[in-house]
Amino acid sequence: MSENSGPPNFVRDLVAADVAAGKHGGRVMTRFPPEPNGYLHIGHAKSICLNFGLASEFGGLCNLRFDDTNPAREEQEYVDAIRRDIRWLGFDWQEREYFASGYFDQLYRWALQLIGKGLAYVDSQSPDEIREGRGNFYKKGTESPYRNRSVDENLALFERMRAGEFPEGAHVLRAKIDMAHGNLNMRDPPMYRIKHAHHHRTGDTWCIYPMYDYAHGLSDAIEGVTHSICTLEFEDHRPLYEWFLEALALEHRPQQIEFAKLNFTYVVLSKRRLLQMVQERLVDGWDDPRMPTLSGLRRRGVTPEAIRNVAERVGVSKRDGSVDVTLFEHEIREHLNATAPRRMAVLRPLKLVIENYPEDAEEWFDAPDNPEQPEAGGRKVPFCRELYIEQDDFREVAPKKWYRFAPGQEVRLRYACLVTCREVVKDAEGRVVELRCTWDPNSRGGDAPDGRRVRGTSHWVSARHAVAATVRLYDRLFTEADPLGVEGRDWKEFLNPNSLEVVEDVRIEPSLATAPVGARFQFERVGYFCVDLDSTAARPLFNRTIGLKDSWAKLEAREGKPGS
């Protein structure tokens, strides 16, 4: 057992009890079983962390198994993306990469066995008739007229299904269980259907494919999985999961355990809808930084650590709910705050001229990468007579408690010096285009020579040295906490029209211009940013991962709303 076992939860308790009791010889084996029909998202991350985490905690192993029993939906692209994302998240399945399709032969032989035992039969009803015969929640099912075919007839028919003699839908292999069962899943569920489709791994070898319920538990059994962890909606599939193991009298019996999947406010997590957003170009692909996919989060600049931390923080239970997305945002900031080097960048430049600073002079100030760990190193930032500051940091009429630039107000330029705004220059339309300031030459480095208090500190870049860049400001993709839960409204109505804002005229300090793709920074006083895939030396491109908390904006917003 490792030390980093995290908070308690019912799955761990179950596993711990099994280990203590010596079940499965005290062995723990889990698996993460994605269907390669879409990209992994933050919800899958919870399952990945749970499965790999449990295995490592109890000295066991976790397999990666692609659950690829439906050739119509599965593609190699997804297999590649899934591998990449799990590795990025920080987990290693070593050589234990499996495919349900790798078990097709064994599964087929077992199906033959079940037919031989009189526990499976070929049904030749139409899909409609089968649905009809299954009954519904309130009405028991009725037995198929084909239910009592002889073993030989079933064997022959099933063999002919496999040989490709029938069109799709002509026949299906069904488990013979109980058409009157209260659980619909037990009313003679289909085990195999005919699909004349090309499979991404088995090609055209098969034209019959096993169903999830038949394939999954048996795949677990083949791999020696001890604890098969899945989500709540499979709870009433468990009797069927167990029925197949029992019917085949397999000695190894994996145990299915269900937990509540992860959900966040202001996020939609369903492969179907994510695929829809991609296909309808509501976003720019699976790795659009607004997507809750692991690829999207990675491109956004979110760290794997933050994702693992949030997976641990949300816990594991059987209550379905929705985690406040601010918890995720908190974990993102927490890790980035500890690891991202600080830099200065001005998103919306306003020119600032220091009138008493020589025209042709310049100097370079020391700036630490992280002021809380000055020993961790730093860089020099250039300074000269003309600088850029943030437009937002100036107000011609200073509100109450405004510490930033305003006529006559002294402000600190971070790591540089103290300056006072003397004059405001406007263009013909009355827009503020330039601040004329003076500096205190004795404040070099940023400290007041006489200990006078200067509350405001602004970031800045040297006009002469700054590099132009583009920044993409990302915001939540949805404007509604529960986009799926608003009665009478389509979830797509709640897509945030401002989820992406491109800012073209950004000025960054020179050290930022050569940062490699994927590098993450804190732009001081602004937020966390990372270098996008499409960034070039000629035009650096940064994605905003998340903004810094802004208590000034909060205060101002509140005061702007009387009565609140």
Place this chain on the structure above:
RNA sequence: UCGGGGAUCGUCUAAUGGUAGGACUGCGGAUUCUGGUUCCGCCUAUCAAGGUUCGAAUCCUUGUCCCCGAACCA
């Protein structure tokens, strides 16, 4: 009208018959060359009603509400 689950601060989650705790959020305050970080404080919860017990979030009974299930999807 059926089957399977679930109900603890606003949110997520602990407490396994013995002080209802933590995290996030929110609200105060301190510190600060980031209105960031950090630190401190505050607010707020056992679905309901009965019962068992010295003692119940926990056990029993009844009820209420919520989620999942009727693909040849997973």
